[in-house]
Amino acid sequence: MKGGEAGERITATWTIVLKETAALSSQLVFLTRNILQVMKASFGKDTFILPNIVHSLKVENCRQLNVLLDIAGVIPNEMFILNSLMLYNIGNLTFLNTKVNAIPPYQVILENITNIDYIPSHSFFNNMFDLILLRNVTINHVESEAFMNITILKSFMWDRVHVGVMNTSSISNVIAPYGEAMFQDSTFGVLELVSVHLAAPNVQRSQVQSPALLEFFFEAVDLERVQLSLVTFNNCRINDMRLNALNVIADKFVFVNNSGFKLVMPRAFSIQAREISLIDNDFEYLQTGAFESISPAMWYNSSEKDVSYTFRGNNITIADAGGLHVDLYSYNTIQAKLLLDNNLFLCSCTHLGWLAVVASPGDHMLGLQEFHKALLDPRTKNMCWGAKCNLPINVLEQMVQTELCFANMTNEDLCNYYYSTNQPSCSSHNITDVMCIVMFLVILVFMVKF
Incomplete structure (x- = not known):
């Protein structure tokens, strides 16, 4: 790791926690002297290399910090794995490129980071993490495969994270079978193709029909012991969602109080979960098929009865023909609950596209008229907005007819x-x-x- 440029006056705090095996007094004295010398050098041009008896490292109040997550890679002759890396109050944080087989810390916490230009590919790659937490962090863009083939044991959380562009497969094959993945109070400019791929399934081996899915999930973790899996997006602003932008497999998927969505492309929401909830969101423009990959397909042959899709309290400005329906064939086949109530639609003659029946092949289109009938049912209390009166959306059907x-x-x-x-x-x-x-x-x- 590197501090600021030589000659700068920097007030920073470096906290070192030693492993229990390093508790001998002679070792402590030796280590303390070395750390003092290295810390002085780290604020110039030299690199601060951690001794292999360090358990965790916390850096605070740094104007400029360069970090190589593969700390073990700088000590090739010794087996060294850092348990925790905590970075707080950093002005400009730069991640140095790591090897594909890097061994990063088990816990990574980034908090109050003013600027990260980019998170490079393979920064978090092919490893198991206890926790990855980003809080109050600004990132210009996240490169492809920055978070790739990793297993999260407790939590993968982004809180108040502001990202310009999430590149294709920037979060790819991230498995959180024992805990949760959460994005809250964050903003995303562009979510490119499959930019967020989270797999947190709470399913049994016998329920997975696809050989590819079997290989993907069950070689990574023992899903027979899974107790909880939850993926949440809460109070986020997402401007542009490309094809399959959100690709999630989970027990529960909760998408609440999010806004933006100036463009939501076909199959932008590719979600397979037992319980899926889209509640109190503000959608500006949904293209044809934006939700059609929302499905309970993983539970198609399951004995699990509590399967549901909730679309409640959302505001919809523009939705193209077929812009609102989900995988109706799968939901109807297993007789799942569809709760479609208390939504607001911009009601005008130029915003009726979603009512049209799309002439498109595939089982997912079966039952589309019934789906629209359920939305238009006055008992669901789906209403118009933009009018000066309390107007139920079934008036739109009358206008068309x-x-x-x-x-x-x-x-x-x-x-x-x-x-x-x-x-x-x-x-x-x-x-x-x-x-x-x-x-x-x-x-x-x-x-x-x-």
Whole structure:
């Protein structure tokens, strides 16, 4: 590791925790003298190389710090694995390129890091970690395979992390079978193709039908002993999601109170979980098939009955045809619960694309009309936003069926139309409801045109 440039005045704290085997007084004195000498050199041009009896290292209040996570690699003749690396209050942090077979610390904590230009490939690669925690960190971009083929025993957490670009496969094959993966209060500019691939399955070997999945999961960890697996995105802002941007296999997937989503491409959400919840999110633009890879497929032949998909309290501005449906074939086959309620849709004649039935092959399209019927059911309390009245979205279906959109209706017209067609006054005049609606539509279209 390196400190600041030579001649700079830097106030930094280096905390060294020794292994229990280094408790002899003579060793401690020798180590203390060496550390004092090395620390002085580290603030110039030399590198601070850790002795092999060090258990953990904490660095605080550094303006510039270069870190080589493969600390064992600088002592090739000795078996040295650092248990913990903790970096706090660093101005500019640079990760040096590591070898593919590097041995990083078991625990890595980065907190209050003003700037990381990039996290290079293989920084966290092919190893088992107890904890990876990033808190209040700004990263310009994360390179492909920066987090690759790793197993998390407790937690993989990003809290208040701000990332410009997550490159393709930047988080790839990260398995968290015993704990959780959590992203909260964070921002992401672009999530590229399969930029976040998390596998945290709580399944038995007999439930996995694919030989490729069997090889991938069960060679890495003993899933027969899995107790908990949870992947959470909470209060994050994601601007651009490319194809398969989120590729997650978990017991539970919770996606709550997130916003942005100026572009969500087809299959951007590729989620397989027993319980999937999308709640209180603000979606600006969902392209066709944005959610169609949300599926309970891992539990297709399972005896597990508590399988569900919850889509509740979300705001949707624009959704293309087929932009809202999930893997309906799999959900219907296992008779899973679909909870689609209390969502808000921008209701106008130019935002009706999601109602169209897409002519696309594949079992995932089966039941699309039933899915839309469930969304439009007044009992689900899915409503319009953008209008000046409390308008249920089933009015959109009426607009399409009556070709009312050709009249270029305003929001005020929508409200007038809804209240006029839902008043009991017509029946009191011995006129059928259908006749009343038709009469109103004729008058309304005439008024709009002239």
